[in-house]
Amino acid sequence: MATINFYLDKPDKKGQAPVYLRINCNGSQIKLSTGQKIAPVQFDKKKQIAIGPKMEAIEFNHYLNFLRERADELLHNSNKRTFTQEEIKETLNQHIETYKGHNSIQIVKEQISLYGKPFAFVDLFAGAGGFSEGFLQAEVNNKYFDFIAASDINENCELTHIVRYNHQLGLEASFLKQDITEPDFLDNLLEKIGDRKIDVVCGGPPCQSFSLAGKRKKFDKKDDLFSHYLEVIKLLQPKYFVMENVKGILTKENGKIKDLIIQEINSIVDIKEIPALVLFIKKVKVKHDSFLFESIVKRVEMEKLRDGDLELSREGYIKFVDNRFKQITPKIADYKTSKTDSRINTIRHGFNILARTKEWQKLKRDIIKEKDQCNIDSDAYVDTFNSFLTKISPDNVIVEIETAFKSLKVPNEFKNDCEDIISALKIYISTFDETVDLLSSLCSESEKNELSKILESIRLYKIEKPFVVNASNYGVPQNRERVLFIGCRKDQRFISDIPPTVSEKEKVSVFEAIYDLDFIGNNEEAHHYELVDISKQYNGTAKKMKNLLKKRSASGEQNSKSGKSFADWSKEGRLIKRYQPQTKPFYVKSLQGLEKGEKYFDILNNHKTSNQNKDVIKRLQIILNNGDYRTAQSELEKCGLASNKRHYNVLNPEAQSSTIMTIPDDYIHYNSPRALTVREMARLQSFDDSFVFQGKRSTGGNNRKTEVPQFTLVGNAVPPLLARAVATEILKNIK
Missing domain, CATH: 3.90.120.10 (DNA Methylase, subunit A, domain 2)
Incomplete structure (x- = not known):
C-alpha cells in the first residue's frame, strides 16, 4: 500500500515555497513538483491544506485533492497492477501539466478576427451544443461562423456551454437560460445579441410542441414551442434558419403537422413589402366598401409589429370588431334582450376575453407550469385542467361567439353583418397565408393576378419541403435519421439538401x-x-x-x-x-x-x-x-x-x-x-x-x-x- 502526501521545499526570495507530491511505496519514493508555490505560514502540514484567503485556498486545496485522487486511483484502483517509477511520473505529470495550462486562462476573452469572413449564428434549444460545435468546425473559402448566443432552459446546459465556449475556447458567446415562451424572452435574447446582425439561426423545438391549431387537448410545457421559435425568426430575419426534428414529424397526424410547419414558415413576411400589400387591399376595398377588407388591412399590418406594439394592435383590432357589433346590436335585439340574453352576453363577454389575450396567455402559462409541477397527467384532474385551458383559448372563444350568433334570430338584412363579424374574428387568429387566401377569394381574376405578384415578393423565406438526413452519411458512426427544415431568405441561394460527406463504403464503424x-x-x-x-x-x-x-x-x-x-x-x-x-x-x-x-x-x-x-x-x-x-x-x-x-x-x-x-x-x-x-x-x-x-x-x-x-x-x-x-x-x- 502506497502513502501519498505533500511537502514544501525551501522558500524562494519572495517567501514562496514550492509544493511537492510525495509517494512512498515498498521502500521506494517518488517526488513530483505540483507546479504550485505557497507561503509556509499558509500551509497546514498536518491537515495538508492551505489556510490562506478563502478563494485562493479553496482552489489550491481542490488542486491538491485532485492530484491525491489521481495518484490514489493510479496506484490502488488501476487495471494495471505494477508500474515503474517512470510510468507513474509520466501519468501524474500529464495531469500536472494539464493544470498548469489553466494558469493562462482568459475567460470570455475578446474574439479577434484572424482571417476570412465571419457569419454570425444563434443556437436555440441548444442542449449540449451539437449544432454550435458543428458550426464552429465549418469553413469554406475563408468563410466561417461566429458564435453569438445560445439558449435553453436547463442549468446544466448553461454550465456545459459556459465551460466549453467561454472558458475553454475563450469566446464571448452568451447563454440565455430562459423558457422561450416567457413574455420577455425576445427582449432578453436581443440584449444578449447586442448590435450583431444574425445570419443563421439553428435549433430543434421538441416534437411534442407540434400540433394542429385548435386541435390540441394536451397542455404541457412543450406546447407551442415551434411558434415561439418562429417568432425569433420573424424578429431576427436571418439569411438561413435550420430546424431539426425526429423523422416521425413527417407522418404525425397523417402529415398535417408537416404541412402546417411549411405553411407557418411561408407565412413569415418581409415587413418592408407590407405597405405594397396594404395599398393593394385598400384599392380593392374601395370597390367593395367592406368592413371585412378593413379587418384584413389591420391583420396584415400586425405582421410588422412585435411585443408591446403588437399587443396594442391586437387589442385595437378586437375593439374595432366590438364597435361593429355594438352598432348592429340594436338592430338584431331589443334593449331588454341586449342586456339580459345569455347569447348576447356570450358575444359581448367574448370580446372582453379576446381583448385581454395577453393576460389570459400569462395565466395559461402559469397553470401549465403548476400542472407540470404537480405531475397532473393520466388522473382525475387532467380533464378539468385541460378543459379550462381549452375554454380560454382565443379560437374556442370565437367558436362560442359564432355559436351564440347562429342561435340568435337575426333579421335577414343584418345576417351578412353578423357573418362579417365572425369572419373578422377568424381573421384575428388566422395565419398570414390564411388571411391572404381569404383576400384572394374576395378578388376578381385580374386582382388575383396582381395579388400573386405582390405575394411573390412579400414571402421572406423559400422552403418547398423538409428532407430526411442520416447522420451516418456525414461521418457519424450512428444510423440516426433526422428531418431538417432549412428556410432560405429570398435574397439567398436555395438549399434543398445536404450532400453526404462519406459514401456507403466509407461510413465510420x-x-x-x-x-x-x-x-x-x-x-x-x-x-x-x-x-x-x-x-x-x-x-x-x-x-x-x-x-x-x-x-x-x-x-x-x-x-x-x-x-x-x-x-x-x-x-x-x-x-x-x-x-x-x-x-x-x-x-x-x-x-x-x-x-x-x-x-x-x-x-x-x-x-x-x-x-x-x-x-x-x-x-x-x-x-x-x-x-x-x-x-x-x-x-x-x-x-x-x-x-x-x-x-x-x-x-x-x-x-x-x-x-x-x-x-x-x-x-x-x-x-x-x-x-x-x-x-x-x-x-x-x-x-x-x-x-x-x-x-x-x-x-x-x-x-x-x-x-x-x-x-x-x-x-x-x-x-x-x-x-x-x-x-x-x-x-x-x-x-
Whole structure:
C-alpha cells in the first residue's frame, strides 16, 4: 500500500515555497513538483491544506485533492497492477501539466478576427451544443461562423456551454437560460445579441410542441414551442434558419403537422413589402366598401409589429370588431334582450376575453407550469385542467361567439353583418397565408393576378419541403435519421439538401469510433488514456478488426495520404484553427463549483462505467453471446435472468450504432457485458474528447422531467459532424 502526501521545499526570495507530491511505496519514493508555490505560514502540514484567503485556498486545496485522487486511483484502483517509477511520473505529470495550462486562462476573452469572413449564428434549444460545435468546425473559402448566443432552459446546459465556449475556447458567446415562451424572452435574447446582425439561426423545438391549431387537448410545457421559435425568426430575419426534428414529424397526424410547419414558415413576411400589400387591399376595398377588407388591412399590418406594439394592435383590432357589433346590436335585439340574453352576453363577454389575450396567455402559462409541477397527467384532474385551458383559448372563444350568433334570430338584412363579424374574428387568429387566401377569394381574376405578384415578393423565406438526413452519411458512426427544415431568405441561394460527406463504403464503424476506449471494466472510471492492443484483445480476428480502422479527414471522408483515424480526430479535435482551445478541458460538478474554482483537469473525461450487479452482468453476457436480445430471451428465462426491460441494443463493431438515446443501459458494448460510458456515447455522436459534459452523470424518476445530466445532454444532441455538414453547405451558398 502506497502513502501519498505533500511537502514544501525551501522558500524562494519572495517567501514562496514550492509544493511537492510525495509517494512512498515498498521502500521506494517518488517526488513530483505540483507546479504550485505557497507561503509556509499558509500551509497546514498536518491537515495538508492551505489556510490562506478563502478563494485562493479553496482552489489550491481542490488542486491538491485532485492530484491525491489521481495518484490514489493510479496506484490502488488501476487495471494495471505494477508500474515503474517512470510510468507513474509520466501519468501524474500529464495531469500536472494539464493544470498548469489553466494558469493562462482568459475567460470570455475578446474574439479577434484572424482571417476570412465571419457569419454570425444563434443556437436555440441548444442542449449540449451539437449544432454550435458543428458550426464552429465549418469553413469554406475563408468563410466561417461566429458564435453569438445560445439558449435553453436547463442549468446544466448553461454550465456545459459556459465551460466549453467561454472558458475553454475563450469566446464571448452568451447563454440565455430562459423558457422561450416567457413574455420577455425576445427582449432578453436581443440584449444578449447586442448590435450583431444574425445570419443563421439553428435549433430543434421538441416534437411534442407540434400540433394542429385548435386541435390540441394536451397542455404541457412543450406546447407551442415551434411558434415561439418562429417568432425569433420573424424578429431576427436571418439569411438561413435550420430546424431539426425526429423523422416521425413527417407522418404525425397523417402529415398535417408537416404541412402546417411549411405553411407557418411561408407565412413569415418581409415587413418592408407590407405597405405594397396594404395599398393593394385598400384599392380593392374601395370597390367593395367592406368592413371585412378593413379587418384584413389591420391583420396584415400586425405582421410588422412585435411585443408591446403588437399587443396594442391586437387589442385595437378586437375593439374595432366590438364597435361593429355594438352598432348592429340594436338592430338584431331589443334593449331588454341586449342586456339580459345569455347569447348576447356570450358575444359581448367574448370580446372582453379576446381583448385581454395577453393576460389570459400569462395565466395559461402559469397553470401549465403548476400542472407540470404537480405531475397532473393520466388522473382525475387532467380533464378539468385541460378543459379550462381549452375554454380560454382565443379560437374556442370565437367558436362560442359564432355559436351564440347562429342561435340568435337575426333579421335577414343584418345576417351578412353578423357573418362579417365572425369572419373578422377568424381573421384575428388566422395565419398570414390564411388571411391572404381569404383576400384572394374576395378578388376578381385580374386582382388575383396582381395579388400573386405582390405575394411573390412579400414571402421572406423559400422552403418547398423538409428532407430526411442520416447522420451516418456525414461521418457519424450512428444510423440516426433526422428531418431538417432549412428556410432560405429570398435574397439567398436555395438549399434543398445536404450532400453526404462519406459514401456507403466509407461510413465510420462503431469499432473505429470507440475501440481505443475499451480498457475499462464494470464500475470503473478512467481519467487518462491507456494503450489498447488489438492483437492481444482480438487474437484470431485482430487482422479483421484492424482493417476497420481508416484514415480520414476531419469531416469523415477517407484520406489515405494525410488523414487520421476517427479516434485520433476525437482526441486531437476537429475545430478550425480560429477556435482551438485556449485551456485544457476540465470538468466541474455545478455552477457553484465553477465559481469556487473546483475544476478537474483530466486527460480523459466522462469515461465512467455503471455499477452493475452480478445478475445484470450475466444477463448482458448472455445477450452479447446471442448477439440479440430477442434471440437471448429463452436462455435468459432458463437462467432466471429475464428482464422487464423492453429492449437492449447490442453494438455491432463492424457497423454503425442505432440511434443513441439518453439511457446508457439500453446499449451493450460489443466486447464487454456492460453499458456505455458518456464518452463512448459522445464518440458515437461525433463529439470531440475535448468537449466535456458537465454536472451530474445520470438521473432517474421524476428528476428526468427537470434535470439534464450528461447522458441526456449526449443523447438529445445534434451530432456535430451532421451540424458541420449543414454549416458547410450554408457557407457554400450564403451571400
